[in-house]
Amino acid sequence: MKKTALITGGAGFIGSHLCDLLLEKGHNVICVDNLLTGKMDNIRHLAREKGFEFVKHNVSQYINIKGRIDYILHFASPASPTDYLKYPIQTLKVGSLGTHNALGLAKAKRATFLLASTSEVYGDPLVNPQPEKYWGNVNPIGPRGVYDEAKRFAEAITMAYHRVHSLDTKIARIFNTYGERMRHNDGRAIPNFISQAIKGRPITMYGTGKQTRSFCYISDMVRGLYKLLVSRTHDPVNLGNPAEMTLLDLAGLIIENTGSGSRIVFEKLPVDDPKVRCPDIRKARTLLGWSPKVHIEEGLRKTISYFLS
Ligand code: UDP
Numbered sequence: 001m002k003k004t005a006l007i008t009g010g011a012g013f014i015g016s017h018l019c020d021l022l023l024e025k026g027h028n029v030i031c032v033d034n035l036l037t038g039k040m041d042n043i044r045h046l047a048r049e050k051g052f053e054f055v056k057h058n059v060s061q062y063i064n065i066k067g068r069i070d071y072i073l074h075f076a077s078p079a080s081p082t083d084y085l086k087y088p089i090q091t092l093k094v095g096s097l098g099t100h101n102a103l104g105l106a107k108a109k110r111a112t113f114l115l116a117s118t119s120e121v122y123g124d125p126l127v128n129p130q131p132e133k134y135w136g137n138v139n140p141i142g143p144r145g146v147y148d149e150a151k152r153f154a155e156a157i158t159m160a161y162h163r164v165h166s167l168d169t170k171i172a173r174i175f176n177t178y179g180e181r182m183r184h185n186d187g188r189a190i191p192n193f194i195s196q197a198i199k200g201r202p203i204t205m206y207g208t209g210k211q212t213r214s215f216c217y218i219s220d221m222v223r224g225l226y227k228l229l230v231s232r233t234h235d236p237v238n239l240g241n242p243a244e245m246t247l248l249d250l251a252g253l254i255i256e257n258t259g260s261g262s263r264i265v266f267e268k269l270p271v272d273d274p275k276v277r278c279p280d281i282r283k284a285r286t287l288l289g290w291s292p293k294v295h296i297e298e299g300l301r302k303t304i305s306y307f308l309s
Contacts, residue, residue: 002051004030004068004071005027005030005070005071005072006030006073007019007031007072007075008032008063008076008098008102009077009116010029010033010075011039011054012033012076012079013177013181013183013186014221014225015073015076016042017179018073019046020222021223022071023049025226027051027071028052028053029046029051030055031046031055032063032076034056034058034059036058036087036090037078037079037087058094059074059102060090060094060097060098060101061101062101063105071112072102072106072109072112073225074098074115077091077147077151078147079147080187081144081187082186084146089146092146092150099115103157106167107161107165107167113161114171114172114225114228115171116172117151117171117173117174119173119238119277120148121136121148121155122274123137123138123139123272124138124139124272124275125277128277129278129280130277131238131280132236136152142272159234170231171235171236173239173240173279174221175241175278176215176240177240178216178300179218179306180218189213189247190215190250191307194254197258200260200261202264202265203254203255203263203265205251205264205266205267206247206266206269208248208266209251211246211247211276212244212245212247212276212277214240214242214244214245215299218299219294220241220292220293223290224284227289227290228290231287231288233287237283237288238280238283239281240292242278243296244276245296248264253296258304
């Protein structure tokens, strides 16, 4: 019998790629999204697909879905720093109330639950790379705290449902991910730099550009998420590409691959912006047999084509 997966935030960047993957795997997909930061354009191609259903709903309110559900993947949340600074209360609500509702639905349906957590749970890390056993360095009352603490709460309540209700839960700590369907105005480094480079506008570098990130291409990420979903692991697992680079290196690659004449302008570093970030993915390698395959140059070329189209 066909399985049914429900994805909250299914019209978002990662969520919509998950809808594609789960349909490809032969599952029915229910995509729930209130379109705060998600877009119908991301799922329009699925509208006529048999086994696909879109429900416009804010999961911070009670979720009412009839019928059987086998998997719940909770991806609803603003996820770019620009977005969660714009929607601080919605971000806190979807990470707390939204996660509670999604877990409640999973419990009622006896569904497997996967939480989209984040490398932001490590805050501005004092350990690099970050293994899952690192507890992080988060400022609870800073501007990023609305996302970081919501996701930390989401992890805590997910583990509580696992321990108390024996719910089959998984927690993915997702590191920086990029690719097709990121919004041009998303505010994150890769969409900003690509949009600026193709328009010949100045590349806005926050701080010195010596801060580091590690960027994972979307196809690698959704492959890892699926492996985690069907695994027997309940503890958090880092998913990301461990190829760490400075933001200056990233801007250089984007300028080169767009053939842009843009120059770099330096702006103020946002409050609590992490100085380094790199996933330790030993756990994902051993437990899931997963590692990313797409090199940054290849992923950037595909993303640039999308931004040009
Ligand atoms: N950044 C930048 N210019 C931009 C957007 C972001 O220099 O136009 C920097 C940002 O300050 C951070 C890094 O790029 O150091 C990655 O930021 P992003 O918003 O992509 O996500 P984060 O990793 O901070 O969650």
